[in-house]
Amino acid sequence: MGSLFTPLSWNDTGFILTGVWNTVIISVVAIGFGTLLGVIVGFIRAESNRLVNTLLGGILDIFRSVPLIIQLILFSTYIGAIGHPLEPFVAGSIVLSLYSMAFMSEVFRSGFESVHKSMQIAARSLGMSYWQTIFYIRLPIGLRAVFPSWLGVALSVIKDSALVSVIGYMELLRTSDQLISRTQQPLEILIGVGIFYFIISYPLSLYGRYVERKMAL
Amino acid sequence: MINIRNVHKCFGDLEVLKGIDLDVNKGEVLSIIGGSGSGKSTLLYCINAIENIQKGQIIVDDIDVHAKKTYQDKLRQKLGMVFQQWNSFPHLTVLENAALAPRIVKKLSREESIEVAKQELEHVGLGDKFDVYPTKMSGGQQQRLAIARALAMKPDYMLFDEITSALDPELVGEVLDTLRLLREDGMTMICVTHEIAFAREVSDQVAFFNEGIIEEMGTPEQVISNPQKETTQKFLSKVL
Numbered sequence: 199m200g201s202l203f204t205p206l207s208w209n210d211t212g213f214i215l216t217g218v219w220n221t222v223i224i225s226v227v228a229i230g231f232g233t234l235l236g237v238i239v240g241f242i243r244a245e246s247n248r249l250v251n252t253l254l255g256g257i258l259d260i261f262r263s264v265p266l267i268i269q270l271i272l273f274s275t276y277i278g279a280i281g282h283p284l285e286p287f288v289a290g291s292i293v294l295s296l297y298s299m300a301f302m303s304e305v306f307r308s309g310f311e312s313v314h315k316s317m318q319i320a321a322r323s324l325g326m327s328y329w330q331t332i333f334y335i336r337l338p339i340g341l342r343a344v345f346p347s348w349l350g351v352a353l354s355v356i357k358d359s360a361l362v363s364v365i366g367y368m369e370l371l372r373t374s375d376q377l378i379s380r381t382q383q384p385l386e387i388l389i390g391v392g393i394f395y396f397i398i399s400y401p402l403s404l405y406g407r408y409v410e411r412k413m414a415l
Numbered sequence: 416m417i418n419i420r421n422v423h424k425c426f427g428d429l430e431v432l433k434g435i436d437l438d439v440n441k442g443e444v445l446s447i448i449g450g451s452g453s454g455k456s457t458l459l460y461c462i463n464a465i466e467n468i469q470k471g472q473i474i475v476d477d478i479d480v481h482a483k484k485t486y487q488d489k490l491r492q493k494l495g496m497v498f499q500q501w502n503s504f505p506h507l508t509v510l511e512n513a514a515l516a517p518r519i520v521k522k523l524s525r526e527e528s529i530e531v532a533k534q535e536l537e538h539v540g541l542g543d544k545f546d547v548y549p550t551k552m553s554g555g556q557q558q559r560l561a562i563a564r565a566l567a568m569k570p571d572y573m574l575f576d577e578i579t580s581a582l583d584p585e586l587v588g589e590v591l592d593t594l595r596l597l598r599e600d601g602m603t604m605i606c607v608t609h610e611i612a613f614a615r616e617v618s619d620q621v622a623f624f625n626e627g628i629i630e631e632m633g634t635p636e637q638v639i640s641n642p643q644k645e646t647t648q649k650f651l652s653k654v655l
Contacts, residue, residue: 319465320502320561324516324568325492334519338506413506 206381217373218394224287224369225356225398228294232355233348235295236302237341241332243303244310261300267361269293274365290362298355305347309340342413349406356399370394416440417462417572417605422471424457431457433627434471439572439605439620444598446614446635447607449624450650455607458624459574462605463494476571492520495565496574499581501557503549509536510545513564521568528567535563539593555586559593566597573597575606611654615639623647 239258243251261269274289284292313336321331341348363372374391378384417439424432431454439445447455460466462473464480464487473480478490504512513532517523523531536542539559549557558578565573575594579587591613597604598617608614614621614635621638623631623646631638631647642648 314502316498316500317502317504320496320498321504321516322488323463323465323491323494323496323498324565325488325520326516327488330519334515335504339504342506 203382204380206377206383206386210377213377214370214373214390214394217368217370218398220287220368221356221359221370221395222398224290224294224362224367225359227291228298228355228359229352231291231295232298232302232351235299237306237337239299239303240306241310243307258300258303261297266293266297266358267364269297270361270365286362286365286367289365290359290367294355294359294362297358298351301351302348305344305351306340308347309342309344310336311340312343313339345413346406346410349402353399353402356402357395360395416474416476417603418472418474419458419462420472420474422458422461422473423469424454424461424466425469431627432461432468435627435629437622437629437632439603441571441603442601443619444604444606444617445620445622446618447605447622447624448609448611448614448639448650449630452626453624454627455624456576459496459576459605459607463491463496463574488520492568493571494574495568495570495572497558497561497565497576497578499577501549501554501561501578501581503552503557503560505548505550508546508548509541509552509560512549512560513567516564517567531567531569532563535566536560538566538596539563540589553586554582555589558582558586558590562590562593562597571603573602573604575604575608577607577609579608579610609654611639611651623650625650 239254243254246254270290270293273293274284274286277284277289317335317339318331321335322328326334359369360371363369363375366372370391374387378387381387417437419435419437422432422435423430435454435458437445447458449455457466461468462475462480464485468481475490475493478485480487480490504515507515510529510532513536514528517531518525518528521528533542533545536545539562541556541559541563544552544556544560549560552560561578562573579590582590587610591610594604594606594613595617606614606618616635618635620632621635622629623638623642623644625646631642631644637643638647639651642651
C-alpha cells in the first residue's frame with residue numbers, strides 16, 4: 199500500500215525554481231512600474247496645488263490603507279465578473295504595481311520637495327529651462343536623497359509579492375504551499391523558501407549599500 | 416547697458432520697490448547698499464526676470480525684460496547671477512557644475528563645455544578642484560565655484576546678491592578678491608553688498624536703498640564718504 203504523501207525529492211527542483219522565477223518576475227515588473235509611476239505621481243504632487251494634492255492623496259491613501267490581499271482579490275474577481283478575466287500574473291502585476299506606486303510616490307514627492315527652491319532659481323539663472331532644471335537638477339538630487347527609502351519599499355514589494363498567490367499566481371510561496379500539502383514537510387520547505395526570498399532580496403540590499411556608498415558625497 | 420525706469424514691485428499688499436530708476440553702463444560696477452528689506456535684492460531678481468514687476472520697465476541691451484514676447488531663458492544667459500547661498504549642485508563635481516549649463520543651454524560640445532569650465536575655474540583659483548564634489552569644499556570655495564559657473568556662460572553682466580553674507584568672516588576675502596579680478600577684466604557688475612569698504616573701493620556708482628526707493632546715488636566718494644541725506648548717514652554709521 200503506497201503512502202498518500204511522497205517526500206521531497208530532487209525532482210521538485212524545477213517546480214521550486216519556477217516559483218522563484220515567477221516571484222522575481224512579478225517583483226521586477228511591480229518595482230519597475232511602481233518606480234516609474236511613482237516618480238511621475240510624486241512629481242505631480244510636489245508641483246501641484248492643494249486641490250489636486252488632496253484628490254491624489256485620497257486615491258493614494260486607498261491603495262496604501264487597504265490590505266494588499268483584499269485589493270488583489272477584489273480586483274481579480276471584479277475584473278473577472280465584468281467579463282474580462284485576466285491571467286493571475288497580469289492581474290497581480292497591475293495591483294502590485296499600483297500598490298508600490300502608492301508608497302513610492304510619497305517617497306519621491308519628499309525627494310522632489312527636498313531640493314530647495316533656491317537651487318532651482320540658481321539653475322534657472324544659468325539659462326536652464328523649467329524642464330532642464332527638472333531633469334538635470336531636481337530629479338537627480340531628489341532621487342539620491344530618497345534612495346534608501348525607495349530601497350526599503352522595493353524590498354517590501356518583493357515580500358508582498360507572496361500575496362499574489364491568493365489569486366492563483368504560481369510564485370514561490372504558492373509552490374511551497376503545494377509541496378507542503380504533498381510532502382507534509384513544512385519545516386524544511388518553509389526554511390528553504392525563506393532562504394530563497396533572502397537570496398532574491400539580499401543582492402538588492404547589497405546593491406543599495408554599494409550605491410549609497412558611491413553617492414555619499 | 417541696463418536701464419531701469421520707474422520700477423514698482425509688490426509682494427501682495429507690500430510694495431517693495433517704489434519707483435526705481437537706474438542706469439548701468441557697459442564696464443561699470445554699481446554697488447547697492449541699504450538695510451534689510453530695502454528692496455535691493457528684489458531689484459536683482461527683477462532684472463533677471465526671476466520676479467516680475469508691476470510697473471515700469473527694465474531694459475537690458477535693448478531687450479525689455481518683462482515684455483510678453485521676451486524669451487527669458489535666453490535673456491538670463493546674458494545675466495550671470497550669484498546668490499547669498501552658493502547653491503552648488505551637490506550631485507556633480509566642480510568641473511561638471513561649471514560645464515553643465517554651457518553644454519545643455521548653449522549646446523556646446525562636451526569638450527568645448529569642459530574647456531570653458533576649466534578656464535573659468537582656473538580663473539577663480541579652483542584649478543586643482545575639478546574632480547572634487549562641492550560639498551567637500553569650504554563656503555568660500557563654493558562661492559567661487561558659483562561665480563565660475565555663472566562666468567562659464569559668458570554673460571555680459573554679473574549680478575551679485577550679498578554673496579559674502581553667508582560666509583565665515585575668514586572666507587570673505589577670497590571671494591572679494593575674485594570680484595576684484597572680474598573688475599579688472601572689465602566685467603559689468605551690480606553688487607548688492609554689505610561690504611561697504613569693498614563697495615567704496617571697486618564701485619563706479621553706489622546706490623543707497625531705503626524702503627524701496629533710491630535715497631542717494633553717486634560716486635563712492637559722494638555716497639559713502641560724504642553722504643548728504645540723514646538716512647544714509649544713519650545707515651553708514653551703523654555698518655561702518
